[in-house]
Amino acid sequence: MKNSIVNKTLSEQIFEALREKIIKGELQPGDRIVELEVAKNYGVSQAPVREAFLKLAEEDLVVTQRNKGTFISNFSLDEIDQLYDFRLTVEEFAIKRAFERLTDEDIEELKNYHNEMVLAGVNNDLEKIRIADEDFHTKIYKTADHKFLSNVWETLSSKLSRIWYLNSQVYFTDLSELANIHEPILRAFQNRDLDGCIHAFHEHVNYERQQRASLPSSSEVQSNNHK
Template identity: 30%
Template sequence: MLNMVSIKRKNNYTSRDYVYESLKENIISLKLKPGTNISEKEISELLQVSRTPVREAFLKLAQEELLAIYPQRGTFVTLIDLQHVEETRFIREHLERATVREACKNFSNESIFKLEENLALQKICVEEKNYTKLFKLDEDFHYTIVSGCDKKLIWSVIQQMNNHLNRIRILRLADNFNWDLILSQHENIISAIKDKNQDLADRVMEEHLKELIFEQESLKKKYENLFK
């Protein structure tokens, strides 16, 4: 039996959308671990849909490199690819460093309030040791900076390549990474934006997004079966 968390089906979801979003959420959150074998029959029964939308969702997830489909062998959740992780991290670092510099020039009080509100919720997650919620708040924090600069297309670009990176970020949080450091860096980013200090904001964002470099190999050694 697969260990999947159900998601709420939105009114505008087609069956394929529902299957796709359900599987992607469970793959990114590592509820469906890398290397897990899944079948159309199993997923269709679990989500109570026909096999056609499951097949379509499988193909879409395969295009995003979250599933690998092998004829006559089966369908598997892909292993985390560290080369892919590092390339995505590198691109994200440089895009977000440029964006946070823009935020220091022109960022509304409303957007600053959203960041501060988000940070307060992150602190609650740390107290509750809720890494899945912390991950989502972390994503929202970075999105707020990008959207506050009216650079939403940048976020779309990041999301298109984020799949392997997000899985190792979840793994890092679940492995009891230093969450206080994340909060401290977020707090420093907010302060730099409020002070319109572009160089400081750039430096803190760089440090923040480079932390993962130092964790990758240790995580691979500890969870070798999850990596390519």
């Protein structure tokens, strides 16, 4: 008789499922989510759903309003701008640590993720390019080998992905742009050029910031997506 090993609790599985729906915009800012309805949908009791809601709140993905319920959180323009500022500081630190530990294998892995972005851009595949983009930057944090830095990136990347999905229809008119703005970062890693890599990374983030500045507010995007 084989013993089955359950790697994740029910609450963790529900948390991850809801988290993905929120990140992808399947659950929009302002949408209400009800504990009992989620429990019925997944065929579980309310206890693991309640735990999942607490984890979602810890990542600021949901907010609970007294006597009203739990809702998907929204972003203000100031919060989005602060996220970009914070990312510039955190990821620059990650890049510096990564360069201290960089191997040829690490560079090859970054190259592979970039190639995946290029292919996804050619195929106009929104989901694959988002995953390859996140994998590319996650690799930098993994190479930096800093536990708390990686934890920060996990939360930060979920917020950035939400913003990206909410605005993807107008963020990049051509998805190949996303691969193109990563190419100087990859080239700097290949040349072991730390200063060049940091400069290319700042150019990348500031480009996204400029693109975002020309977009409607998240509440306007939400309204348009519900039409």
